[in-house]
Amino acid sequence: xxxxxxxxxxxxxxxxxxxxxxxxxxxxxxxxxxxxxxxxxxxxxxxxxxxxxxxxxxxxxxxxxxxxxxxxxxxxxxxxxxxxxxxxxxxxxxxxxxxxxxxxxxxxxxxxxxxxxxxxxxxxxxxxxxxxxxxxxxxxxxxxxxxxxxxxxxxxxx
Amino acid sequence: xxxxxxxxxxxxxxxxxxxxxxxxxxxxxxxxxxxxxxxxxxxxxxxxxxxxxxxxxxxxxxxxxxxxxxxxxxxxxxxxxxxxxxxxxxxxxxxxxxxxxxxxxxxxxxxxxxxxxxxxxxxxxxxxxxxxxxxxxxxxxxxxxxxxxxxxxxxxxxxxxxxxxxxxxxxxxxxxxxxxxxxxxxxxxxxxxxxxxxxxxxxxxxxxxxxxxxxxxxxxxxxxxxxxxxxxxxxxxxxxxxxxxxxxxxxxxxxxxxxxxxxxxxxxxxxx
Numbered sequence: 001x002x003x004x005x006x007x008x009x010x011x012x013x014x015x016x017x018x019x020x021x022x023x024x025x026x027x028x029x030x031x032x033x034x035x036x037x038x039x040x041x042x043x044x045x046x047x048x049x050x051x052x053x054x055x056x057x058x059x060x061x062x063x064x065x066x067x068x069x070x071x072x073x074x075x076x077x078x079x080x081x082x083x084x085x086x087x088x089x090x091x092x093x094x095x096x097x098x099x100x101x102x103x104x105x106x107x108x109x110x111x112x113x114x115x116x117x118x119x120x121x122x123x124x125x126x127x128x129x130x131x132x133x134x135x136x137x138x139x140x141x142x143x144x145x146x147x148x149x150x151x152x153x154x155x156x157x158x
Numbered sequence: 159x160x161x162x163x164x165x166x167x168x169x170x171x172x173x174x175x176x177x178x179x180x181x182x183x184x185x186x187x188x189x190x191x192x193x194x195x196x197x198x199x200x201x202x203x204x205x206x207x208x209x210x211x212x213x214x215x216x217x218x219x220x221x222x223x224x225x226x227x228x229x230x231x232x233x234x235x236x237x238x239x240x241x242x243x244x245x246x247x248x249x250x251x252x253x254x255x256x257x258x259x260x261x262x263x264x265x266x267x268x269x270x271x272x273x274x275x276x277x278x279x280x281x282x283x284x285x286x287x288x289x290x291x292x293x294x295x296x297x298x299x300x301x302x303x304x305x306x307x308x309x310x311x312x313x314x315x316x317x318x319x320x321x322x323x324x325x326x327x328x329x330x331x332x333x334x335x336x337x338x339x340x341x342x343x344x345x346x347x348x349x350x351x352x353x354x355x356x357x358x359x360x361x362x363x364x365x366x367x368x369x370x371x372x373x374x375x376x377x378x379x380x381x382x383x384x385x386x387x388x389x390x391x392x393x394x395x396x397x398x399x400x401x402x403x404x405x406x407x408x409x410x411x412x413x414x415x416x417x418x419x420x421x422x423x424x425x426x427x428x429x430x
Contacts, residue, residue: 001160022161022195022205043196045189051254057232058254063192065185065205067163114253132338133252 008069010035011079019066026050026061029076037077037106041135048134051107052076058114060133077106080113089113092151093144100138107134112148121152159200165207169288172208173312177290182206184312186228187258189251190266213262213314216240221320227262227313231274234261242320242327246277246346249331252338262313265298266305269365270340270408273331275302276364279372280346281327283318287311302369326350330425331364332417334408341365342409343418345425349385356380361393361422366403366414375399376422390426394419 003018010033017032029035029052041049043062050061053075080087086094089112099105108131115122115130122130127148128141136144164182166172176182181203185191194202213228218239225234231247234240235256240247250256250264250273264274265285275298283298289311298316301308321327329346333339344364349356359380361373375396383389403414424430 001162004163020160021163022159022202024192024196044193045251045255045258048252048254057257059257060189060254062196063188063258065163065188065192068185068188068207111253130253133254 004067006067006070008071009073011075012073021067023066024062025052025059025064025066025069025074028066029061029074035076035078039103039106041103041107046135047104048107048111048131049104051110051134053110053114056114056117058111058133075110075113077109080109088154089116089148089151092147092154096143096147096150098139098143098147104134104136104138108136108144112144112151115148116152116155120155122148124149159198161195161202162204163207164204165209167209169208169210169212169312169314172206172210173288173290175204175206176312177310179204180310183309184208186260186263187230189255189259190263208312215315218320222317223320224315224317225261226315227260229261231256231259231261242324243274243277245329246274246331249273249329249344261316265301265313265316266309269368269404270342270406272370273341273344273364276344276362276370277327277329277346278316278318279362279370280329280348280360281318281321282348282360283316285316286314288314299372302371305369321348322350325428328425328428330421332421340408343403343414343421344370345418345421347422347425349380349426351385354384355382356385356389357382361397363397363401363418365408366398366401366418368404371401373397373399373401373418373422380426385426390423393426394423397422 006019007016038061039049041047045060045063052061055072111131111134127145183191183202185205185207213226215226217224231250234243234247279298284295285301286295327348331344332342346362348360350358359377361376364370376393379392379396397418398415403411405411
């Protein structure tokens with residue numbers, strides 16, 4: 001079966017790949033682009049480990065048909081990379097022990113970024129709601145919630 | 159296994175493609191079809207998409223609300239004129255699922271999902287579908303009873319009358335995990351009233367059958383009466399009449415029957 005040409009912006013950079021019909025965005029990012037930051041968890045939309053931003057909106061890449069991002073902007077955790085410097089959210093996660101095994105962390109960080117990008121000063125309830133689609137089996141969530149609130153507070157001080 | 163992806167400009171082309179190919183599925187937000195593909199569903203050979211923006215329109219300006227099948231739950235939450243649908247929209251998934259999942263897709267969501275459809279059933283919604291013979295409107299109850307047959311049609315929109323007041327429509331989803339989780343039972347009640355008495359009550363239940371259903375015995379217990387303790391008790395006692403929910407990983411059928419009356423009582427009494 002013929003592959004389909006697909007062009008989109010990946011973390012601010014134009015990319016072009018060829019995809020098989022029906023391939024999801026997660027596989028395209030990991031296997032064709034080489035961006036391993038979104039994780040495969042459940043493949044059912046239940047865990048949030050594959051969360052990415054599409055045109056600034058939080059989406060599950062495992063449930064996104066790759067072809068639907070043609071011409072659009074896709075942001076993954078890799079977009080937070082800035083040489084040796086941690087993004088304020090990454091710094092807050094480290095400072096608040098919000099990552100243990102780390103498998104959920106890329107999705108958690110993208111969910112937190114989606115929240116803070118549109119609501120820089122969220123309440124605790126809004127943080128809980130923002131990460132409600134992301135499952136963490138290690139931390140019990142409290143350190144993650146605290147980290148997002150800490151990142152919000154540090155942004156307000158800056 | 160690779161599938162063929164076809165994108166059409168118009169809804170009529172999509173409807174023709176769906177009705178002529180049993181292995182074709184319409185892709186809306188992706189939360190059902192992509193999940194099936196990820197699980198290796200070999201019954202899907204073709205994915206059909208529509209570029210037609212009419213599927214994402216909302217007309218909430220009049221007393222009858224029309225919502226395009228491609229409207230996401232995030233958009234419903236952003237629409238002030240659809241405040242009566244905010245509780246059911248908010249009860250679905252996390253933010254990512256609400257950014258992707260659509261009203262049309264929810265009509266086909268299996269238990270324990272499909273909570274928004276429970277609300278639409280209570281609101282006596284009409285589903286507009288484009289099939290091989292053209293466009294027709296179907297009452298949502300009839301649509302749900304023959305849901306499997308509608309896989310070969312394209313849902314265009316759903317419409318319903320706006321409840322007369324905020325108090326006339328109530329919704330509650332019971333899940334083990336908060337704020338997100340699959341439904342143990344979902345309840346929605348539309349309680350039109352006149353002269354202090356309920357007239358035309360509709361109570362819908364989710365996760366109590368393979369598709370959302372009405373609790374008709376409970377509706378009869380309310381009709382023609384004021385919403386007082388006696389009427390509420392009668393409705394709560396009758397809510398599971400003729401209903402045999404199945405067991406699943408979230409709850410047994412027995413448990414669902416036991417709690418249905420409790421939660422209907424709370425819903426009708428306005429308790430949290």
